[in-house]
Amino acid sequence: xxxxxxxxxxxxxxxxxxxxxxxxxxxxxxxxxxxxxxxxxxxxxxxxxxxxxxxxxxxxxxxxxxxxxxxxxxxxxxxxxxxxxxxxxxxxxxxxxxxxxxxxxxxxxxxxxxxxxxxxxxxxxxxxxxxxxxxxxxxxxxxxxxxxxxxxxxxxxxxxxxxxxxxxxxxxxxxxxxxxxxxxxxxxxxxxxxxxxxxxxxxxxxxxxxxxxxxxxxxxxxxxxxxxxxxxxxxxxxxxxxxxxxxxxxxxxxxxxxxxxxxxxxxxxxxxxxxxxxxxxxxxxxxxxxxxxxxxxxxxxxxxxxxxxxxxxxxxxxxxxxxxxxxxxxxxxxxxxxxxxxxxxxxxxxxxxxxxxxx
Amino acid sequence: xxxxxxxxxxxxxxxxxxxxxxxxxxxxxxxxxxxxxxxxxxxxxxxxxxxxxxxxxxxxxxxxxxxxxxxxxxxxx
Numbered sequence: 001x002x003x004x005x006x007x008x009x010x011x012x013x014x015x016x017x018x019x020x021x022x023x024x025x026x027x028x029x030x031x032x033x034x035x036x037x038x039x040x041x042x043x044x045x046x047x048x049x050x051x052x053x054x055x056x057x058x059x060x061x062x063x064x065x066x067x068x069x070x071x072x073x074x075x076x077x078x079x080x081x082x083x084x085x086x087x088x089x090x091x092x093x094x095x096x097x098x099x100x101x102x103x104x105x106x107x108x109x110x111x112x113x114x115x116x117x118x119x120x121x122x123x124x125x126x127x128x129x130x131x132x133x134x135x136x137x138x139x140x141x142x143x144x145x146x147x148x149x150x151x152x153x154x155x156x157x158x159x160x161x162x163x164x165x166x167x168x169x170x171x172x173x174x175x176x177x178x179x180x181x182x183x184x185x186x187x188x189x190x191x192x193x194x195x196x197x198x199x200x201x202x203x204x205x206x207x208x209x210x211x212x213x214x215x216x217x218x219x220x221x222x223x224x225x226x227x228x229x230x231x232x233x234x235x236x237x238x239x240x241x242x243x244x245x246x247x248x249x250x251x252x253x254x255x256x257x258x259x260x261x262x263x264x265x266x267x268x269x270x271x272x273x274x275x276x277x278x279x280x281x282x283x284x285x286x287x288x289x290x291x292x293x294x295x296x297x298x299x300x301x302x303x304x305x306x307x308x309x310x311x312x313x314x315x316x317x318x319x320x321x322x323x324x325x326x327x328x329x330x331x332x333x334x335x336x337x338x339x340x341x342x343x344x345x346x347x348x349x350x351x352x353x354x355x356x357x358x359x
Numbered sequence: 360x361x362x363x364x365x366x367x368x369x370x371x372x373x374x375x376x377x378x379x380x381x382x383x384x385x386x387x388x389x390x391x392x393x394x395x396x397x398x399x400x401x402x403x404x405x406x407x408x409x410x411x412x413x414x415x416x417x418x419x420x421x422x423x424x425x426x427x428x429x430x431x432x433x434x435x436x
Contacts, residue, residue, distance in 0.1 A: 108406060111406075112403075112406040115406075115407075183430070184430030184431070190430060191430050191431055192428075192430055192431075193428070193429050193430040193431030194369070194428060194429050194431070195428040195429075195430070197369070197370045197371060198367045198368070198369065198370060198371030198428075199371075201370070201371045201372070201373075202367065202371060205373060207365065207373070209406070210365065210367055210422065210424060213367075213401065213424050214367060214424060214428055217401075217424065217425065217426050217427065217428045218428045218429070218430045219430075220426070220427075221426075221427045221428055221429055221430070223429035223430055223431055225431075226429075226430075226431035227430075
């Protein structure tokens with residue numbers, strides 16, 4: 001029975017080695033295709049230079065001096081472009097000295113992985129290889145164990161995408177961002193930082209064990225200068241407005257929109273003293289103070305909304321109140337004038353009456 | 360004597376290097392990884408851990424991997 005299990009395991013390791021080898025061949029092919037594309041670009045630049053050279057020769061021979069000068073300027077402009085492409089092409093073609101591993105190298109890598117990590121999973125159906133880390137605690141914050149999973153058919157996507165995923169098995173994500181399960185992992189993608197090139201080269205060269213070792217070592221290290229969420233803000237709250245992280249004690253809750261905010265993004269209602277965010281506060285057109293939605297009252301005249309304090313002096317805004325006061329004054333003046341006119345008429349009548357009596 | 364040296368520090372590379380006979384892994388580390396502490400590296404010879412007085416042999420495969428690698432948030436262009 002034990003021998004059978006051993007044989008089965010050996011068979012699986014052999015099959016997995018072959019799968020990995022095929023995928024690494026695909027990766028090499030992708031790399032060579034990149035070189036081919038770059039070479040094609042370079043060839044286009046070369047043929048443009050040849051074309052310009054022929055034009056220049058013709059122009060000089062025919063004595064078209066102005067035309068020759070124009071072509072010379074064009075060549076001068078293109079030369080900078082040409083040397084840039086040449087330099088890039090040189091760097092790219094020299095960097096590709098990756099020799100493909102053979103079957104026994106890959107097989108040895110898989111055996112080494114078992115020695116180093118113990119818990120190595122390979123699923124021949126789903127075609128992925130994964131290791132599980134020990135529970136990780138950084139600066140006193142438990143982040144739980146992580147599974148580093150490498151789908152074998154994604155190895156060839158190394159140059160366009162991250163081919164592996166880092167999955168938190170007992171996630172303790174940052175309270176301000178659920179997708180950040182580790183200071184350097186967001187949406188199951190590891191930000192490799194200084195390990196980026198070494199990880200890529202390890203995979204290109206089929207050093208699968210080194211590839212996983214470096215990823216695990218990054219997970220066990222904290223770089224405080226460039227995390228997705230800093231560990232000292234791990235349990236903090238993210239301001240809904242500006243996105244900065246604040247301690248729970250220093251966060252402000254807006255009861256209007258039911259969200260948390262930092263000090264800079266909050267104010268208070270000058271009418272009821274309730275904490276409100278800047279988005280939920282409205283400036284009273286009369287006094288200019290910020291008030292919450294429930295403390296706003298509509299002006300019965302123009303419909304504009306004003307705070308309770310300003311509405312206490314009648315349910316009119318200052319503008320409508322001024323107009324109303326002006327109208328009242330006009331009415332009063334009218335009444336006064338009418339009274340005056342009446343009095344004048346009465347005086348005139350009484351004077352006339354007196355004069356008539358004398359006569 | 361020629362050995363394969365896989366250095367996973369920085370850009371990482373794997374290349375054959377010539378060393379003197381009877382060089383121990385400790386001496387090799389001191390030569391290749393100047394001013395570095397052994398404790399900060401995972402050192403393997405032929406994929407296995409070895410004592411520091413292990414004498415390197417022709418064709419050995421030495422792997423040195425830092426145990427502390429700092430991740431970083433990608434810089435948005």
